[in-house]
Each structure stands twice: as structure tokens, then as C-alpha cells.
């Protein structure tokens with residue numbers, strides 16, 4: 001099936017089943033940043049139903065996309081959509097089922113990552129960032145979704161974070177500090193959606 005048709009089906013499914021996927025305005029930033037780098041290896045943490053993986057494959061024609069998902073049910077759903085896509089797309093997407101932090105810890109230095117997209121456990125972003133550093137290529141870009149987390153990180157609700165969200169908000173603040181203070185990166189945070197951080201290696 002033509003890739004745009006698969007993406008349309010996924011958007012409809014995500015809306016009906018309340019699965020969070022990248023939004024249209026973020027997708028535009030995505031394609032710009034990704035095409036800038038013409039990546040060969042992309043790593044995504046958090047596949048869900050595979051919408052962003054298929055989207056990335058469609059805007060990065062030379063890339064192999066590795067995508068990690070912890071939920072077996074989500075992984076199964078993603079596989080269904082991957083199977084619908086044309087071979088040119090589906091043959092470049094590699095779904096790894098398991099915990100993103102664990103798989104990342106064992107990532108081979110023979111497969112350096114050009115673009116990483118963090119969209120799995122928000123409370124683990126600082127850990128993902130640290131584990132990524134040795135396995136990123138020279139001109140890598142790291143994108144991280146939802147870093148402003150409903151305004152709890154630096155927005156109007158910063159001082160009104162519900163108790164059960166406090167650890168995540170704290171870890172996201174730590175993540176923002178890590179990426180903005182690292183002199184090897186230039187970072188911008190797009191406020192579309194829930195905050196998309198883009199960190200380009202200098």
C-alpha cells in the first residue's frame with residue numbers, strides 16, 4: 001500500500017484508540033531536521049503503532065530505522081502496519097521488542113546513530129541521553145518529544161505538578177539542563193505540541 005495511505009490509516013486508528021503519535025506540526029519539523037542530515041541509521045525509542053517509524057522511513061530514503069517498543073500489543077499492531085507498507089519502506093524498519101534503556105545500553109559502536117528520537121519513558125530521558133553519547137555519529141541529531149510535559153516543566157503549571165507526575169517533570173527538567181548545557185550540542189526547543197527538543201551535534 002502507498003505510504004501516505006498507511007499513515008492515514010494509522011492517524012485514524014490512533015485517534016480512535018487514543019494512542020499518542022507525533023502531531024502534524026511536529027512531523028513538519030521532523031522532516032526538515034531529518035532531511036538536513038540525510039541519515040543512514042535512525043534509532044527511535046517508543047514505537048507505539050509505528051506511525052513515526054513509517055513517517056521517518058518516508059522522509060529519510062537512505063536510512064535504516066531501528067525502533068524499540070516495550071509493549072507486546074503495541075509491537076504487534078506496529079507490525080501489522082509495517083506489513084501494509086511498500087517493501088521500499090517496510091524493509092528498512094527494524095522493530096526491536098524490549099526495554100529501550102536496556103537495548104540502548106548494548107548498542108554496538110559498529111552501528112553509529114545519525115538521528116535518535118526519544119519518545120519512550122519520559123522519566124528515562126536523562127538515562128537515554130547518557131547511553132546515547134558513545135553510539136552517536138559525528139553529526140548526529142537527537143530529537144526528544146514532550147519535553148515540556150503539559151506545561152509542568154517550565155510552563156504555567158510548573159509549580160502545580162500533581163504528585164504522581166513530579167518525578168517525570170523533574171527528570172525532564174534534568175534532561176533540558178543536560179542538552180542545553182552540553183557544549184558539544186546546539187539545542188532548540190519547539191513549543192509545538194508538548195515541546196520537541198532538537199539537539200544537533202556541533
Ligand SMILES: C[S@@+](CC[C@H](N)C(=O)[O-])C[C@H]1O[C@@H](n2cnc3c(N)ncnc32)[C@H](O)[C@@H]1O
Nearest residue numbers: 021022046048051052069070099100119120121
Ligand atoms: C508516545 S508513544 C510513541 C509514539 C510513536 N513514536 C509515534 O509518534 O508514532 C510511547 C511508546 O513508548 C513505549 N514505551 C514506554 N516505555 C518504554 C520503554 N521503557 N522501552 C520501550 N518502549 C517504551 C510505550 O509502550 C508507547 O507505545
